[in-house]
Amino acid sequence: MSEIEICPCGSNQPYTRCCQPVLEDHSRATTAEILMRSRYTAFVKKHDKHLLGSWHTRTRPKSLNHEDFPVVWLGMEIHACENGTAEDTVGSVDFTTRYIEGGQLSMLREKSEFLKEENLWYYLRGEADIKKNKLEQNKPCPCGSGKKFKRCCLNS
Ligand SMILES: [Zn+2]
Numbered sequence: 405m406s407e408i409e410i411c412p413c414g415s416n417q418p419y420t421r422c423c424q425p426v427l428e429d430h431s432r433a434t435t436a437e438i439l440m441r442s443r444y445t446a447f448v449k450k451h452d453k454h455l456l457g458s459w460h461t462r463t464r465p466k467s468l469n470h471e472d473f474p475v476v477w478l479g480m481e482i483h484a485c486e487n488g489t490a491e492d493t494v495g496s497v498d499f500t501t502r503y504i505e506g507g508q509l510s511m512l513r514e515k516s517e518f519l520k521e522e523n524l525w526y527y528l529r530g531e532a533d534i535k536k537n538k539l540e541q542n543k544p545c546p547c548g549s550g551k552k553f554k555r556c557c558l559n560s
């Protein structure tokens with residue numbers, strides 16, 4: 405039996421039954437939280453079609469340059485959702501993501517705002533608060549590989 409891939413979004417569900425169907429079909433994001441999770445997973449998977457397609461036209465960038473994004477994503481935690489249910493047309497999700505970038509461990513906290521138009525949820529905007537911590541080269545890498553940071557994600 406092949407190993408089951410756990411979804412990157414932190415749900416602890418198999419990827420094939422969590423965010424993957426949403427990445428393939430935007431309309432499966434029936435709540436703001438589902439869309440939030442699928443967009444985080446799309447960043448991890450570099451799935452531009454879903455990222456751009458679920459970005460509100462008012463704030464959507466023309467294209468995505470993944471060189472501007474963190475290379476090693478460590479996870480996401482959702483703290484709270486306001487509205488954003490299947491019955492709402494607006495909603496927000498308060499979350500934290502952790503990632504490694506440029507030799508630093510970053511924690512990004514954001515309250516993202518979502519809008520529903522013609523039955524599809526879209527990401528509108530969010531204000532991020534980023535805390536960065538320099539990582540020690542000889543300490544274990546925070547990605548959980550068990551290797552020293554300098555031999556693992558430092559150079560990614
Ligand atoms: Zn997921």
Ligand SMILES: [Zn+2]
Pocket residue numbers: 545546547548549556557558
């Ligand atoms: Zn690592």
